[in-house]
Amino acid sequence: MTSSSGASGIGIATITADGTVLDTWFPAPELNADAAAGPVPAELEA
Secondary structure, eight states: EEEEEEEEOOOEEEEEEOOOOOEOOOOSSSSSSSSOOOOOGGGGGO
């Protein structure tokens, strides 16, 4: 039997004027068994 795990977090990205992502910082990443994508909090949507 194989188990799987994942990670989740909200990142702050540095993006150039042409849309290139330079880096992303995840201030509070979490390891968990179910890292399914969820909704983005409204206060973080651009």
